[in-house]
Amino acid sequence: MTGLGEELRLLRHGRDWRGRARVPRSAQRWERPEAGDDFPTAWARSAPAGALRTALQQGVLKPVIWSQIRPVVHGRQYLDSVRGPAIFVANHSSHLDTPLILGALPRRITENLAVGAAADYFFDSRAIAAATTLLFNAFPVERRGSRRGRSLAAELVDGGWSLLLYPEGGRTVDGWLTAFKLGAAQLCAMKRVPAVPIALRGTFVAMPRGRRWPRPGRPRVTVRIGRPMRIGADETVPEFRTRLVRAVAALWAEDDLGWYGALRAAADDSLALPTGSRSVLPTTASGQLTEDSDMAPWRRVWEATRPPATTRPRQVWTD
Amino acid sequence: MGRPGFVLDVDERTPPLLMHEGEGFRLERLPLGSRVIYPPESLPAIVDLESAIRHALAHPHGSDPLPRLLRRGMRLTIVFDDLSLPLPPMRTPDVRQRVIEQVLELAAAAGVDDVELIAANSLHRRMTPAELKRTVGERVFRAFHPDHLHNHDAEDPGGLLHLGTTPHGEDVEINRRAAESDLIVYVNITLTAMNGGSKSVSVGLASYASLRHHHNVHTLRHSRSFNDPPNSAMHHSYDRMADLIGGQVPVFTIETTLNNEPFPAALRFLTRREWEWNLTDQASYLAVKRSNDLATAKLRRRIWQATEAPYGVTGVHAGAPSQVHPHTLAAVHRQQLTEVQGQADVAIFGLPYICPYNVNSIMNPILVMSLGLGYFFNLYRGKPIVRQGGVAIFYHPMPHEFHPVHHPSYIDFYELLAETTDPVMLETKYEKQFATDPWYTHLYRTSYAYHGVHPFYMWYWGAHAMQHLDDVIFVGGNRSTTARLGFRAASSLADALELASDTVGRQPQINYLHAPPMVLADVR
Numbered sequence: 001m002t003g004l005g006e007e008l009r010l011l012r013h014g015r016d017w018r019g020r021a022r023v024p025r026s027a028q029r030w031e032r033p034e035a036g037d038d039f040p041t042a043w044a045r046s047a048p049a050g051a052l053r054t055a056l057q058q059g060v061l062k063p064v065i066w067s068q069i070r071p072v073v074h075g076r077q078y079l080d081s082v083r084g085p086a087i088f089v090a091n092h093s094s095h096l097d098t099p100l101i102l103g104a105l106p107r108r109i110t111e112n113l114a115v116g117a118a119a120d121y122f123f124d125s126r127a128i129a130a131a132t133t134l135l136f137n138a139f140p141v142e143r144r145g146s147r148r149g150r151s152l153a154a155e156l157v158d159g160g161w162s163l164l165l166y167p168e169g170g171r172t173v174d175g176w177l178t179a180f181k182l183g184a185a186q187l188c189a190m191k192r193v194p195a196v197p198i199a200l201r202g203t204f205v206a207m208p209r210g211r212r213w214p215r216p217g218r219p220r221v222t223v224r225i226g227r228p229m230r231i232g233a234d235e236t237v238p239e240f241r242t243r244l245v246r247a248v249a250a251l252w253a254e255d256d257l258g259w260y261g262a263l264r265a266a267a268d269d270s271l272a273l274p275t276g277s278r279s280v281l282p283t284t285a286s287g288q289l290t291e292d293s294d295m296a297p298w299r300r301v302w303e304a305t306r307p308p309a310t311t312r313p314r315q316v317w318t319d
Numbered sequence: 320m321g322r323p324g325f326v327l328d329v330d331e332r333t334p335p336l337l338m339h340e341g342e343g344f345r346l347e348r349l350p351l352g353s354r355v356i357y358p359p360e361s362l363p364a365i366v367d368l369e370s371a372i373r374h375a376l377a378h379p380h381g382s383d384p385l386p387r388l389l390r391r392g393m394r395l396t397i398v399f400d401d402l403s404l405p406l407p408p409m410r411t412p413d414v415r416q417r418v419i420e421q422v423l424e425l426a427a428a429a430g431v432d433d434v435e436l437i438a439a440n441s442l443h444r445r446m447t448p449a450e451l452k453r454t455v456g457e458r459v460f461r462a463f464h465p466d467h468l469h470n471h472d473a474e475d476p477g478g479l480l481h482l483g484t485t486p487h488g489e490d491v492e493i494n495r496r497a498a499e500s501d502l503i504v505y506v507n508i509t510l511t512a513m514n515g516g517s518k519s520v521s522v523g524l525a526s527y528a529s530l531r532h533h534h535n536v537h538t539l540r541h542s543r544s545f546n547d548p549p550n551s552a553m554h555h556s557y558d559r560m561a562d563l564i565g566g567q568v569p570v571f572t573i574e575t576t577l578n579n580e581p582f583p584a585a586l587r588f589l590t591r592r593e594w595e596w597n598l599t600d601q602a603s604y605l606a607v608k609r610s611n612d613l614a615t616a617k618l619r620r621r622i623w624q625a626t627e628a629p630y631g632v633t634g635v636h637a638g639a640p641s642q643v644h645p646h647t648l649a650a651v652h653r654q655q656l657t658e659v660q661g662q663a664d665v666a667i668f669g670l671p672y673i674c675p676y677n678v679n680s681i682m683n684p685i686l687v688m689s690l691g692l693g694y695f696f697n698l699y700r701g702k703p704i705v706r707q708g709g710v711a712i713f714y715h716p717m718p719h720e721f722h723p724v725h726h727p728s729y730i731d732f733y734e735l736l737a738e739t740t741d742p743v744m745l746e747t748k749y750e751k752q753f754a755t756d757p758w759y760t761h762l763y764r765t766s767y768a769y770h771g772v773h774p775f776y777m778w779y780w781g782a783h784a785m786q787h788l789d790d791v792i793f794v795g796g797n798r799s800t801t802a803r804l805g806f807r808a809a810s811s812l813a814d815a816l817e818l819a820s821d822t823v824g825r826q827p828q829i830n831y832l833h834a835p836p837m838v839l840a841d842v843r
Contacts, residue, residue, distance in 0.1 A: 007609070010346040011335075013334060014335075015334060019598045021594040024333040025330050026330070030323075127598070
């Protein structure tokens with residue numbers, strides 16, 4: 001008979017803190033679509049739950065996160081024109097992203113913001129689903145499209161809620177920007193609501209996949225909010241999606257190229273954009289565009305974690 | 320719709336995998352690169368089973384509808400599979416009860432008075448009245464027991480009839496009442512591909528004189544496997560006998576197939592793929608595992624034996640046996656078949672607490688051997704999952720325990736194994752002596768004992784595997800009983816692989832048959 005400790009060790013082996021094991025590669029083909037959207041979330045949008053959520057976000061979540069990292073937020077002023085529902089789209093590489101965005105956005109927006117969360121990740125355990133729903137006003141999003149028709153997103157926009165979506169469909173494994181799925185652009189087209197691009201830099205370094213807490217040293221992270229964008233009269237959904245990706249990539253590149261340099265690169269169409277299964281690093285610290293799809297995984301992580309360029313003012317007096 | 324079976328390649332992501340080991344289970348980490356053969360997920364059960372049975376009886380394969388075969392004044396014998404099927408026993412009402420009730424409704428409507436119900440227990444122990452009642456249901460039991468609902472007696476000199484010999488010289492001797500009936504209605508549960516078809520009447524109602532023609536070492540060594548009837552010498556013999564019986568008495572068979580739900584909801588983790596276990600499954604695993612480990616042996620056995628399977632019925636087919644069985648086999652294959660590319664050097668099997676011969680009883684070492692080297696090893700089509708000259712590793716504690724009422728001849732057979740474990744030697748030297756021993760016969764007929772020859776059959780059941788394998792190792796096995804059976808014991812998988820390295824080297828390819836639920840490896 002094995003001891004309880006040994007049993008627990010075996011049971012926990014290869015599982016994360018939520019008890020989930022990664023799917024063995026040879027079993028991925030046979031993965032079952034999760035039934036996450038069965039979890040009720042309407043209760044979390046009630047007034048008492050909203051008040052509790054605001055208290056938790058402002059009183060606990062934001063102070064804790066802000067004490068562990070050094071967020072720098074740009075572009076909040078562009079949100080003045082946002083009245084009514086909007087779709088916030090951001091790149092995604094860390095569990096820090098959502099609390100960071102919620103902390104960076106004005107309260108008048110976060111109080112009416114619902115967050116799309118992976119149904120197969122956050123909604124497979126009722127306890128975790130309940131906590132996620134309460135804290136982030138989360139609703140389940142099917143990443144594999146098996147239940148696309150039953151998504152709550154459209155219903156929420158109709159109800160006056162803004163949404164925060166991660167069109168990449170999940171956290172990237174190497175910190176690079178991956179292709180956007182069509183859902184967010186489709187929703188903007190269908191509901192005629194604006195999309196607000198957001199780029200996050202530094203969260204992959206601060207707390208990548210596999211970490212449960214930001215790394216020590218209060219790493220610097222940047223939240224760049226772009227101007228709201230609306231789909232053009234003659235614009236197709238895929239075209240709008242491309243415009244969204246370019247906007248996020250330009251915001252991403254600002255850390256390396258500067259605001260005007262990023263604008264110029266976007267205008268010249270010289271920013272690397274992800275397509276299909278090809279992920280890109282829109283720029284590197286050295287200013288080189290990096291889009292080598294054959295690059296070894298370690299090199300991709302290496303590039304993504306390259307420290308940002310120093311932000312000291314330009315030297316006027318030289319030796 | 321359930322997902323199909325598949326073969327998992329163990330990689331660094333693979334969590335420890337569930338392994339049955341008798342009245343217990345454990346998580347085991349398999350070496351990287353091992354392959355794990357998973358059964359298809361459970362198929363949906365028939366929702367309106369009553370209608371499905373009615374439809375099958377009215378629209379049979381290769382036969383007139385049952386109502387047309389029933390007439391006033393006829394002798395009708397309803398025969399049903401005994402308690403060895405299914406495993407674990409299914410939650411009541413048993414599908415046999417539901418079929419028998421409908422057959423009896425039709426018989427009553429046709430004015431049939433002479434109806435006899437017989438459990439096809441062959442040389443198995445008699446079913447107790449409680450077991451009979453559980454199988455056929457309260458109404459049937461009250462109406463027919465004890466005079467017209469009883470067990471088959473393979474040693475009743477007046478109760479057997481020799482119908483003749485097959486072209487291969489095989490005696491066909493079956494239950495007299497059944498043989499002299501105007502119609503035999505056979506109610507079957509096909510749990511594995513070896514069940515049903517020609518086997519039902521020719522084995523279930525047979526005597527030792529008849530059974531010895533196919534339950535022998537030679538036939539079993541040429542049954543590759545006995546779960547693949549076209550390649551099973553044993554089934555060829557059944558077919559010949561069934562042809563002879565069918566020429567003398569009409570047989571209308573009703574075959575049912577089950578899905579892969581052998582465990583109740585509290586044990587759901589036993590049937591789920593380990594990387595898909597949620598927190599509930601993990602908590603259940605831990606709670607059940609700890610409780611099971613801490614329970615006394617007696618309590619543990621009682622709990623496991625009280626487990627009822629929530630099986631759902633996936634198919635009901637009726638008619639002439641030869642016409643019905645292909646449909647039944649197709650349904651079994653839909654539920655159990657998993658394609659495997661190539662054999663391995665080492666096969667791993669986790670043996671559960673139950674086999675066909677220890678329902679409400681004890682699994683003694685000979686039954687463990689028969690379950691492992693017989694039933695589990697033969698869960699293949701094409702080729703065994705382990706190569707010729709390979710090693711089989713089984714998980715079972717193999718305690719030195721026997722049920723003195725159910726398995727008296729096993730106790731004496733175990734002593735023979737000190738002299739030899741060679742099936743041929745045992746067969747030629749001792750089989751007849753045990754088969755005709757008057758005390759064993761008496762216990763078989765009047766008590767609840769398996770027939771005197773039964774432990775021999777169990778030993779022959781593993782004859783093909785013993786010939787095929789170079790080494791057999793039991794992880795966690797009692798050293799003295801394991802040694803008595805001619806095998807080796809290891810305390811852990813690592814030790815077992817160390818022992819196996821003498822035969823298959825240090826980097827063997829491993830196949831683990833992840834059962835139960837039932838899986839039939841289709842090895843290419």
